[in-house]
Amino acid sequence: MGPQGLGLEITELRLGLPGGGGERSEKKRRVVCGGGGGGKNRDMDVVVVGWPPVCLYRKKSIQVRKMYVKVSMDGEPILRKVDLSCFQGYCDLGMALENLFHCHGIGEAMKEESESGEYVAIYEDKDGDWMLVGDVPWLMFTETCKRLGIKKRSDANGIVPCK
Amino acid sequence: MVYSLPEEVLEHVFSFITLDKDRNAVSLVCKSWYEIERWCRRRIFVGNCYAVSPSIMTRRFPEVRSVELKGKPHFADFNLVPEGWGGFACPWISEMSRAYPWLEEIRLKRMVVTDESLELISTSFKNFKVLVLSSCEGFSTDGLAAIAANCSEVMDLSGHWLSHFPNTCTSLESLNIACLGSEVSFSALERLVGRSPNLKILRLNRAVPLEKLSTLLCRAPQLVELGTGAYSSGIRSDVYSSLSKAFLGCKELKGLSGFWDVDPSYLLAFYSVCSRLTSLNLSYATIRSPDITKVISQCPNLQRLWVLDHVEDSGLNAVALSCKDLRELRVFPSDPYIADANVTLTEQGLVSVSEGCPKLQSVLYFCRQMSNSALITIARNRPNLICFRLCVIEPRAPDYLTLEPLDVGFGAIVEHCKELRRLSLSGLLTDRVFEYIGRHAKRLEMLSIAFAGNSDLGLHHVLSGCDGLRKLEIRDCPFGDKALLANVAKLETMRSLWMSSCAVSYGACKFLSQKMPMLNVEVIDENGSLDSRFDSCPVEKLYIYRTVAGPRSDMPGYIRTIDRDRVNTIS
Numbered sequence A: 001m002g003p004q005g006l007g008l009e010i011t012e013l014r015l016g017l018p019g020g021g022g023e024r025s026e027k028k029r030r031v032v033c034g035g036g037g038g039g040k041n042r043d044m045d046v047v048v049v050g051w052p053p054v055c056l057y058r059k060k061s062i063q064v065r066k067m068y069v070k071v072s073m074d075g076e077p078i079l080r081k082v083d084l085s086c087f088q089g090y091c092d093l094g095m096a097l098e099n100l101f102h103c104h105g106i107g108e109a110m111k112e113e114s115e116s117g118e119y120v121a122i123y124e125d126k127d128g129d130w131m132l133v134g135d136v137p138w139l140m141f142t143e144t145c146k147r148l149g150i151k152k153r154s155d156a157n158g159i160v161p162c163k
Numbered sequence B: 001m002v003y004s005l006p007e008e009v010l011e012h013v014f015s016f017i018t019l020d021k022d023r024n025a026v027s028l029v030c031k032s033w034y035e036i037e038r039w040c041r042r043r044i045f046v047g048n049c050y051a052v053s054p055s056i057m058t059r060r061f062p063e064v065r066s067v068e069l070k071g072k073p074h075f076a077d078f079n080l081v082p083e084g085w086g087g088f089a090c091p092w093i094s095e096m097s098r099a100y101p102w103l104e105e106i107r108l109k110r111m112v113v114t115d116e117s118l119e120l121i122s123t124s125f126k127n128f129k130v131l132v133l134s135s136c137e138g139f140s141t142d143g144l145a146a147i148a149a150n151c152s153e154v155m156d157l158s159g160h161w162l163s164h165f166p167n168t169c170t171s172l173e174s175l176n177i178a179c180l181g182s183e184v185s186f187s188a189l190e191r192l193v194g195r196s197p198n199l200k201i202l203r204l205n206r207a208v209p210l211e212k213l214s215t216l217l218c219r220a221p222q223l224v225e226l227g228t229g230a231y232s233s234g235i236r237s238d239v240y241s242s243l244s245k246a247f248l249g250c251k252e253l254k255g256l257s258g259f260w261d262v263d264p265s266y267l268l269a270f271y272s273v274c275s276r277l278t279s280l281n282l283s284y285a286t287i288r289s290p291d292i293t294k295v296i297s298q299c300p301n302l303q304r305l306w307v308l309d310h311v312e313d314s315g316l317n318a319v320a321l322s323c324k325d326l327r328e329l330r331v332f333p334s335d336p337y338i339a340d341a342n343v344t345l346t347e348q349g350l351v352s353v354s355e356g357c358p359k360l361q362s363v364l365y366f367c368r369q370m371s372n373s374a375l376i377t378i379a380r381n382r383p384n385l386i387c388f389r390l391c392v393i394e395p396r397a398p399d400y401l402t403l404e405p406l407d408v409g410f411g412a413i414v415e416h417c418k419e420l421r422r423l424s425l426s427g428l429l430t431d432r433v434f435e436y437i438g439r440h441a442k443r444l445e446m447l448s449i450a451f452a453g454n455s456d457l458g459l460h461h462v463l464s465g466c467d468g469l470r471k472l473e474i475r476d477c478p479f480g481d482k483a484l485l486a487n488v489a490k491l492e493t494m495r496s497l498w499m500s501s502c503a504v505s506y507g508a509c510k511f512l513s514q515k516m517p518m519l520n521v522e523v524i525d526e527n528g529s530l531d532s533r534f535d536s537c538p539v540e541k542l543y544i545y546r547t548v549a550g551p552r553s554d555m556p557g558y559i560r561t562i563d564r565d566r567v568n569t570i571s
Helices: A056-061 A089-103 A106-111 A138-144 B005-014 B021-029 B032-042 B054-060 B074-078 B090-099 B115-124 B142-148 B186-194 B209-220 B237-249 B265-274 B289-296 B311-324 B345-354 B372-381 B407-416 B431-440 B456-465 B481-486 B488-492 B505-515
Strands: A068-072 A079-085 A119-124 A130-132 A147-152 B043-046 B067-071 B104-108 B130-134 B157-158 B172-176 B200-201 B226-227 B253-255 B278-283 B305-308 B328-332 B362-368 B387-392 B422-424 B446-450 B471-475 B496-500 B518-526 B540-545 B560-563
Touching: A068 A089, A079 A089, A089 A106, A089 A119, A089 A147, A089 B054, A106 A119, B005 B032, B021 B032, B054 B090, B067 B090, B074 B496, B115 B142, B115 B422, B130 B456, B186 B209, B209 B237, B237 B265, B265 B289, B278 B289, B289 B311, B305 B311, B311 B328, B311 B345, B328 B345, B345 B372, B372 B407, B407 B422, B407 B431, B431 B456, B456 B471, B456 B481, B456 B488, B481 B488, B488 B505, B488 B540, B496 B505, B505 B518
Parallel strands: A068 A147, B043 B067, B067 B104, B104 B130, B130 B157, B157 B172, B172 B200, B200 B226, B226 B253, B253 B278, B278 B305, B305 B328, B328 B362, B362 B387, B387 B422, B422 B446, B446 B471, B471 B496
Antiparallel strands: A068 A079, A119 A130, A119 A147, B496 B540, B518 B540, B518 B560
């Protein structure tokens, strides 16, 4: 069926250079501030509905949260902070704590129920109880951990298991 | 003199013809073939539940055993279709319960299904075997409990509940509770799995802890497909050894999925099945590239791989080296709303896979940069592509090397991949890309366009050139009335057209509706009042589909079918 009688000729649809004259949508959606500027990980300035096309179920499953918690160490007046969402698991966390406080053995202490290592890592959970790091699945830990502490093993007799 | 074969012989011959399009062709040959064919058609697929009415279906095809229906438009997956739009399964299920007492299978996608409908299903069909609800809503575990309780023969059930299976049910073949948000009774699950020797597919939900997985696997070593629950545990548990022992026992396992909350140290537990795996879905596993690479390198027989962009280019290089049988690759974004990448996944990963995997047919790829040269390379490497969906995350992103539009790159894809059936575009695109698509993409059936084009000419190229086009979905493009009105006849050859945030006017919709009685032209406007629309007003969202059922009557107030007689529109 041709365009006759519709009052529209195909010849009205002009070939033009990209961005050249002719039809242009008056509706400009400012999606993202283009060009440079902005640091790493700047969020999209305007959230466009349904873009990128990721279905809701998937979006909910992989939500990224920042989880900064304070870390205190016996004898150290200055506390540190770590972002739990950056770590893959207990090993990562153990290494990071060892690096932050220059103390060995924290990671090992998490894994093994041994008496080696001078320090152990503990955390305060949502109920306000101080717990030994490493008992529960990692993600459950990140959800309940409110702050971390590094204690000398000799001071943590109450909760550190002995062989 | 016309000799004709006896009906029984013809019917027997027709029983070998399974494709809908062939069956449709058979029914057009002559009246008697039409009659014979309609009595022996057993499977019906309705791609748009509003294209035909339930009674039309049951009247023409009285002896159906399997029905598949789709409801909402695809863009409903991305929140572009408002609540209450429609897609109600109820009228279909009521009619089928009346007309098809021997119905065995019902498959519904993107439809609203109520508990009442599920109960009706559970009591209406004596021989019911398969219920599949994908991306459906509107029901609760009560409805599914009815299915479990009353359908003693149910063999394949993808759904949401569990503990109502009678103890005598031993024929279960497939159980999929992956979407279930809540915890299930593990003992009920264990008992059900234990008494189902035919269980081939088991997909658990996130709430099933890793500690329980080995128990289930030991009860079901015959599984072919497994979806794990959460895949991590406290660091001091000895889950690992029992898990790897359990996996060792699963000699038939070919597909793995699940892997929520993955702890990488447990990935090695399923190494024993890797060499047999044909399907691996790690798209919920936020593990880093080295761990993913380790797993993938152990899976030489992989045909389908779904993964997050944590796989990075290095992981995809490993895929290209190890997975020579790969047919389908999907790479999802781990952080879709951040503009700059925090993972090194670029166009290079896809290029590597296109080079290394000769059987690659289907691609879904989210990334943050793309170039024409990469697309051209991919097109040349893989002319056998059937489905190519590329999402460059930033809208209107140009070729990052030359800053030009990606027209030429996508043009190469459609030119080289002559069997391409599905294409999704992204990035900076002008009308030129549509010219290429119209010229070359003759087998294209589904096209998704966003933030692209300059003028109606772009849409015109697609509508006039893509002979096989069935579904067209467009958002945020400067396409207005002209292309639509110049191609009205085309719209009747397609299943549906969706346009949102474009430049189509209300007046054009009215005109279209008048001109084409076989189309429903539905206008969606959540903001204003549809009654006070001037002809020149642009419509917010437009959904046009062919139908033999006339305008539908189940729409919410913000949707109107433009009525041909120009009387007050139907609501």
